[in-house]
Amino acid sequence: MRYEQIVLSFADGVARITLNRPDRLNSFTRQMHAEVREALAAVAADPTARVLVLTGAGRGFCAGQDLSDRAVSPGDAPVDLGESIERDYLPLVQGLRALPMPVVCAVNGVAAGAGANIALACDIVVAARSASFIQAFCRIGLVPDSGGTWFLPRLVGSARAAGLALLGDKLPAEQAASWGLIWQCVDDAELAAAVDRIAAQLAQASPRGLAAIKRALQSGAGNTLDAQLALERDLQRELGFGADYREGVAAFLEKRAPRFGPR
Numbered sequence: 001m002r003y004e005q006i007v008l009s010f011a012d013g014v015a016r017i018t019l020n021r022p023d024r025l026n027s028f029t030r031q032m033h034a035e036v037r038e039a040l041a042a043v044a045a046d047p048t049a050r051v052l053v054l055t056g057a058g059r060g061f062c063a064g065q066d067l068s069d070r071a072v073s074p075g076d077a078p079v080d081l082g083e084s085i086e087r088d089y090l091p092l093v094q095g096l097r098a099l100p101m102p103v104v105c106a107v108n109g110v111a112a113g114a115g116a117n118i119a120l121a122c123d124i125v126v127a128a129r130s131a132s133f134i135q136a137f138c139r140i141g142l143v144p145d146s147g148g149t150w151f152l153p154r155l156v157g158s159a160r161a162a163g164l165a166l167l168g169d170k171l172p173a174e175q176a177a178s179w180g181l182i183w184q185c186v187d188d189a190e191l192a193a194a195v196d197r198i199a200a201q202l203a204q205a206s207p208r209g210l211a212a213i214k215r216a217l218q219s220g221a222g223n224t225l226d227a228q229l230a231l232e233r234d235l236q237r238e239l240g241f242g243a244d245y246r247e248g249v250a251a252f253l254e255k256r257a258p259r260f261g262p263r
């Protein structure tokens with residue numbers, strides 16, 4: 001596929017998707033959704049890709065749905081937003097969560113509406129100090145989607161989730177980090193280097209181990225402690241039989257860096 005609204009690249013085990021409609025703050029069109037879906041499939045299918053970085057071009061990360069795509073003038077036929085969610089946003093969030101490799105979101109600027117929640121669907125979120133998170137849905141009479149009503153209370157607790165969702169105020173990146181909404185806030189000039197460091201570290205780790213960690217953390221949100229203990233046992237058993245575990249232990253004992261196999 002030839003991409004027009006995103007850029008997809010691969011280097012040194014790191015796949016990178018850059019949302020690329022900077023003049024519209026990388027808001028989502030149907031075409032951009034289709035391109036991201038295609039890119040996620042390409043990343044999943046590439047055995048050399050060990051981590052995915054998601055970011056935006058220009059001064060914004062993503063302003064959610066492109067509202068100029070919506071015919072909402074009086075007299076226009078109403079748009080079926082449920083259809084849009086089903087076709088585009090739901091598979092996007094599910095696709096990010098289901099990827100076997102960790103996804104690092106580099107929030108380079110404002111993340112609003114679905115753009116904010118797509119960032120929260122990623123495994124590690126690093127934001128530039130000038131970035132912000134806005135649950136803009138209430139400003140246009142909508143409910144947070146793309147998992148917002150699921151992620152927010154789990155990440156920051158119900159009081160802060162309610163404030164963010166009901167007021168739609170801008171949450172600066174630094175506060176997002178101090179609330180535990182994201183992993184880290186760094187100076188703007190440091191964002192690329194900080195994300196590259198994290199991506200390189202993940203690309204050197206055991207791909208099977210990381211995939212299992214991602215799966216276990218996701219399952220934990222819906223499991224009882226007993227079910228989660230059983231899942232950890234099963235994953236540990238599977239990993240313990242694998243070459244990466246043997247290599248990791250050997251490398252530790254030989255005081256050298258481990259060399260893990262492909263995913």
Ligand code: T3D
Nearest residue numbers: 023024025027063064065066067068081084112113114136
């Ligand atoms: O519809 C469905 O399928 C249902 C699913 C919905 C999911 C959603 O995401 S709903 C929420 C949609 N997003 C928003 O409501 C956010 C709208 N944008 C804003 O509130 C502001 O742009 C920001 C707070 C994000 C940033 O403000 P600021 O002042 O930094 O930038 P700006 O001047 O508003 O935006 C710059 C340009 O981008 C501007 O165009 P212009 O005037 O230079 O020609 C602006 O219109 C455009 N832009 C920003 N966001 C969107 C957009 N154009 C279309 N759609 C956008 N979402």
